[in-house]
Amino acid sequence: MKPNRLTVFARGVTYVTLCLMAALTLTPLLWLLAAAFKGQNELFHYVFFPPPGLLTVVNFQELWEAMPFGRYMLNSVFVASTTVVVQLFFGSLAGFALAKYEFKGKRLFMVLMLATLMIPGQVTMAPLYELIYRLGLMDSFPGLIVPQAVSVFGIFLFRQYLLQVPDELMHAARIDGCSEFRIYWDIMMPISRPMVGAFCLTSFMATWNSFLWPQIILHHSGRFTLPVALNQLVGQYQQEYGTLMAGTLLSILPVLILFLLLQREFVEGLTAGAVKG
Amino acid sequence: MTTRPNSSSSTHSLHSSRGYHLQQKMAPYLFISPFLLLFAVFGVWPIVKSLVLSMYATSGPKDSVFVGTQNYRYLLADADFHTAVKNTVVFAFWSVVLQLPLALGLAMLLSRRWVRGRNLFRLAVFSPYLVGQVFVGVLFSVLFIPQYGLLNQGLHATVGLPLDTKWLADPALVMPALVLTALWLYTGLHMIYLLAALQAVERELYEAAQVDGANATQQFWAVTVPAIRPTLIYVLIMSTIGSFQLFELPYIMLNNTPGPNNSGLTIVMYLYQTGFVTGDLGYASAVGWTLALGVLLISLVQLRLTGAWKAREA
Numbered sequence: 008m009k010p011n012r013l014t015v016f017a018r019g020v021t022y023v024t025l026c027l028m029a030a031l032t033l034t035p036l037l038w039l040l041a042a043a044f045k046g047q048n049e050l051f052h053y054v055f056f057p058p059p060g061l062l063t064v065v066n067f068q069e070l071w072e073a074m075p076f077g078r079y080m081l082n083s084v085f086v087a088s089t090t091v092v093v094q095l096f097f098g099s100l101a102g103f104a105l106a107k108y109e110f111k112g113k114r115l116f117m118v119l120m121l122a123t124l125m126i127p128g129q130v131t132m133a134p135l136y137e138l139i140y141r142l143g144l145m146d147s148f149p150g151l152i153v154p155q156a157v158s159v160f161g162i163f164l165f166r167q168y169l170l171q172v173p174d175e176l177m178h179a180a181r182i183d184g185c186s187e188f189r190i191y192w193d194i195m196m197p198i199s200r201p202m203v204g205a206f207c208l209t210s211f212m213a214t215w216n217s218f219l220w221p222q223i224i225l226h227h228s229g230r231f232t233l234p235v236a237l238n239q240l241v242g243q244y245q246q247e248y249g250t251l252m253a254g255t256l257l258s259i260l261p262v263l264i265l266f267l268l269l270q271r272e273f274v275e276g277l278t279a280g281a282v283k284g
Numbered sequence: 285m286t287t288r289p290n291s292s293s294s295t296h297s298l299h300s301s302r303g304y305h306l307q308q309k310m311a312p313y314l315f316i317s318p319f320l321l322l323f324a325v326f327g328v329w330p331i332v333k334s335l336v337l338s339m340y341a342t343s344g345p346k347d348s349v350f351v352g353t354q355n356y357r358y359l360l361a362d363a364d365f366h367t368a369v370k371n372t373v374v375f376a377f378w379s380v381v382l383q384l385p386l387a388l389g390l391a392m393l394l395s396r397r398w399v400r401g402r403n404l405f406r407l408a409v410f411s412p413y414l415v416g417q418v419f420v421g422v423l424f425s426v427l428f429i430p431q432y433g434l435l436n437q438g439l440h441a442t443v444g445l446p447l448d449t450k451w452l453a454d455p456a457l458v459m460p461a462l463v464l465t466a467l468w469l470y471t472g473l474h475m476i477y478l479l480a481a482l483q484a485v486e487r488e489l490y491e492a493a494q495v496d497g498a499n500a501t502q503q504f505w506a507v508t509v510p511a512i513r514p515t516l517i518y519v520l521i522m523s524t525i526g527s528f529q530l531f532e533l534p535y536i537m538l539n540n541t542p543g544p545n546n547s548g549l550t551i552v553m554y555l556y557q558t559g560f561v562t563g564d565l566g567y568a569s570a571v572g573w574t575l576a577l578g579v580l581l582i583s584l585v586q587l588r589l590t591g592a593w594k595a596r597e598a
Contacts (some may be wrong), residue, residue: 010591018398021393021396021399022399023394025390025393025394025399026471028390028405028409029404029405029408029409031372032408032409032411032412032468032472033408033411034434035412035423035424035427035434035468036411036412036415038427038434039423042426050432051432054434054437074394091406097318097319097322098319100315100316100318100319101315101316101318101319101320103315104311104312104315105316108311108312108315109312110312110316116316116320120323123323123328123331125576125578125580125583126331127528127529127556127572127576127579129531129552129572129575130331130334130531130569130572130573130575130576131327131330131331131333131334131339132555132559132560132563132568132572133334133559133566133568133569133572134329134330134334134337134565134569135326135330135332135424136559136560136565137337137565138326138329138330138333153322153326154326156322156326157319157322157323157326157327159323159327162319183306186304186307187307187311187315188311191315201548207459212414212416216416216417216418216419217413218416218417218418218532219531219532219552219556223556223560233512234416234418234419234532237418237419237422237536238418238445238536238540240422241422241425241536241539242539242540245539248426249566251422251426252423252426254422255419255422255423258416258419259414259415259416259419260518262414262415262416263411263414263415266414270403270407270541274406274410274476274480276442278431
């Protein structure tokens with residue numbers, strides 16, 4: 008069937024709308040990219056990019072003079088990666104147990120986990136603060152990582168995924184004399200590879216962007232993560248837009264790059280919980 | 285445990301086979317225990333403790349007095365808390381009302397089978413979600429500045445809005461600025477969910493509707509909406525819950541203040557101020573539980589309303 012005039016028109020409208028929305032969405036990010044490489048005089052003189060000769064890295068130099076920004080990036084990388092690894096290990100191991108074994112208290116445990124999902128995280132902020140204070144973990148990376156070490160979202164994600172794996176695979180492995188942990192490590196983890204990728208990315212992003220908890224427990228500037236450092240920068244360099252934009256650009260770049268590398272798994276991970284129910 | 289049980293050999297294999305069965309029986313408990321321990325200490329206990337704490341007046345983590353329901357009674361009369369609730373509700377309402385239809389519209393355009401470059405469009409619209417709230421806050425606080433800010437420049441050129449519109453200094457404009465920022469940030473996320481749901485709808489359903497002579501609007505209500513209903517409800521509830529937890533955007537964009545006339549004060553910002561700036565963790569816990577109950581109530585109402593809607597569709 009050849010498209011008639013009306014469908015050609017409808018297609019045109021669809022593409023124009025989509026392009027317009029994409030352009031509107033990307034404009035702020037494009038502006039950010041341009042602003043990070045413009046000097047003070049060029050910043051508002053050119054809406055986006057100035058002639059190539061006027062591009063400059065002076066904002067980044069000023070950023071490094073203002074604060075040990077490289078240190079903060081390393082802090083963020085360390086905290087986010089460690090949190091991801093810990094969440095991944097505990098979550099997948101427990102998710103495996105919930106998917107493939109029957110044991111006492113399983114139902115109670117699952118109901119309890121679902122119940123805690125209903126309660127916004129901010130509710131527990133005050134007692135967690137007390138707890139971290141008592142444990143002497145204030146102002147430390149463990150104070151950031153340990154309370155986030157278990158991800159209820161993660162355990163359900165892995166349980167959901169591993170439920171589809173046929174039990175015969177486990178029986179066969181047992182006949183071969185595989186220990187239960189080896190079944191987890193050598194069979195279940197490789198099978199859940201797509202889920203592992205998706206979970207790592209969502210979890211990395213959440214930790215990377217997290218602000219309220221680090222803001223509460225970090226006081227010593229040497230331990231700041233990027234969101235806390237950026238907030239500090241805004242307070243001190245409010246009018247230095249170029250410096251602020253350089254810092255913002257560097258802060259969002261790692262997540263953007265990770266996403267571009269693993270786009271498909273990322274989207275799968277986000278929608279896995281919602282669409283499958 | 286890695287030795288292979290071998291039925292043909294002697295006592296050694298018997299022993300190892302008994303151990304083998306034991307490890308099989310104990311495995312789920314061992315696998316779950318590290319998670320369970322951390323979950324109990326950092327997930328369950330703080331919830332119970334915060335309920336207790338909400339009945340204490342505290343000053344820092346060391347000093348507290350039991351006051352019963354006094355914190356909650358104070359909240360009922362606390363003008364700042366009322367402002368925070370009002371702002372948060374207004375923000376959540378406009379966020380959901382603007383983000384969801386826009387996300388659904390975009391998802392429907394993108395789900396058309398003949399659209400080329402779907403992944404690129406999806407990536408473009410989704411990309412803001414990758415930028416954390418704090419970084420969005422810093423970026424938009426510059427985009428919103430009077431005179432030179434990109435938004436004022438753009439609006440001046442297109443609809444003639446005055447260049448000196450003070451988005452973040454005028455109490456009447458703070459909320460619109462926050463709603464607009466959240467619209468940019470979250471529409472793409474909702475779109476991803478809805479697009480995935482739309483692409484899973486079976487084509488036969490539409491073909492059958494066409495055979496029955498249903499037009500586009502009728503197909504939308506009779507086929508599309510029922511088919512993606514679970515995802516719609518999920519997105520509705522998650523975006524409502526998320527909107528009620530608004531904190532980073534106003535906190536950063538208003539330079540760590542509640543804004544002019546408290547126009548950017550939200551419930552979580554109030555929790556943060558009372559608990560971690562003033563140091564009354566008890567009062568902050570009471571704010572937190574009020575938020576939790578409010579969110580739970582609204583989610584139940586939404587489930588109820590969308591459930592009733594389903595009954596009528598069926």
